[in-house]
Amino acid sequence: DTGVSQNPRHKITKRGQNVTFRCDPISEHNRLYWYRQTLGQGPEFLTYFQNEAQLEKSRLLSDRFSAERPKGSFSTLEIQRTEQGDSAMYLCASAGGPPAVETQYFGPGTRLLVL
Amino acid sequence: KQEVTQIPAALSVPEGENLVLNCSFTDSAIYNLQWFRQDPGKGLTSLLLIQSSQREQTSGRLNASLDKSSGRSTLYIAASQPGDSATYLCAVRRVSGTYKYIFGTGTRLKVLA
Numbered sequence: 001d002t003g004v005s006q007n008p009r010h011k012i013t014k015r016g017q018n019v020t021f022r023c024d025p026i027s028e029h030n031r032l033y034w035y036r037q038t039l040g041q042g043p044e045f046l047t048y049f050q051n052e053a054q055l056e057k058s059r060l061l062s063d064r065f066s067a068e069r070p071k072g073s074f075s076t077l078e079i080q081r082t083e084q085g086d087s088a089m090y091l092c093a094s095a096g097g098p099p100a101v102e103t104q105y106f107g108p109g110t111r112l113l114v115l
Numbered sequence: 116k117q118e119v120t121q122i123p124a125a126l127s128v129p130e131g132e133n134l135v136l137n138c139s140f141t142d143s144a145i146y147n148l149q150w151f152r153q154d155p156g157k158g159l160t161s162l163l164l165i166q167s168s169q170r171e172q173t174s175g176r177l178n179a180s181l182d183k184s185s186g187r188s189t190l191y192i193a194a195s196q197p198g199d200s201a202t203y204l205c206a207v208r209r210v211s212g213t214y215k216y217i218f219g220t221g222t223r224l225k226v227l228a
Contacts, residue, residue, distance in 0.1 A: 004158075031214075042119075042204050042218030043159070056214050091158055100147065100166055104216070106158035 002026060004107035006092050012113045013082055020078045021110045025094030032075050033104065034067055035091040036060065043091055049075060082114045117142045119207055121219035128195055129227050136190040136222045138205035143183045146208040150179050150190050153202045153221070162203075163190070167210070195226045 005024045013019050025032050030051050035043035046065070048056040051072035061067075064082075069075040079086055089111050093104040118141045128134055138148070147166050151159040163172045163179040165188065171180040178191040188205055202223045206216040 033214075033216075040220065042206070042220050043216075044218070045215040048214040050214075058215070093159075101164060102147075103161045103164060104149070104159075106151075106160070108158045109156075111156075 004092060004094050004105050006090075006107035006110050008110060009108060010111050010113075012115065014115050015082060015084060017082055018078065018080045019082060019112065020076055021090055021092075021112075023075045023077070023092030023094075023107060025074070025092070026096070026105055027073075029094035029096040029105070030072065031095040031102070032069060033093045033095070034075070034077050035093065037089045037091055037109070038087075046077070079112075082112075084114050087112055087114045117145075117207060117209060117217045119205060119217050119219040121203075121205060121222050123222060124220065125223040125225075127225045127227065130195060130197060132195050132226075133191070133193050134195055134224075136192070136203050136224070138188040138190070138219055140186045140188075140207050140217075142209065143186050144210045145183065146210050148179075148181055148188050148205060148207045149216070150177075150188075151204045151206065153204060155202075159204065192224075195224075197226045197228045200225050 032049040034046040037043045049069040064080045067077045089109045091109045093106045095102045095104045149164045150162045153159045165181040176193040181188045202221040204221040206218045
């Protein structure tokens, strides 16, 4: 399977714990996005990488959130000191080619539940 | 600030019917607009992308139109099938200065056999 993969698919944690999610994009894609989606809502943009450079971060990405993309390949999203409000689906998408006709390919998501 | 609205929030139709999903956005200075499909508990699948200079795009039974001046896009689905049941989302990207896509809240479609 050469699509976008995300791990873990599900994560249950207690409030105050740290969690880390991983995204493996399509190998030839240089652009990578993280989104958060809560029930009944559309995805909300969190951050964007072009290769290893993090070029944009949403104000939603508080200081408890950090994302990395070392070597421009896989990416990790870490949430420190989780809160119940962090419970959501975290989606990763990758894209390549000209930006004007960019199609984002989404992974299956990581569903986080903070107890 | 760009806001994206989708109406209706939910739609239930009998199989075979043609239907239209609506997307409106407040800032007409967009780079492109995409329509996505999301199945329950899954990620999103891109259906159609319309560049700001285009008026419509077609793929199979799907046709998406864009009217930037009025801040609207429609997704037309012909001869709907039960397999079309899903949530349909539109997303817009501003002209410049951002890579961010702003998503609507989606239309939840159910096609009855």
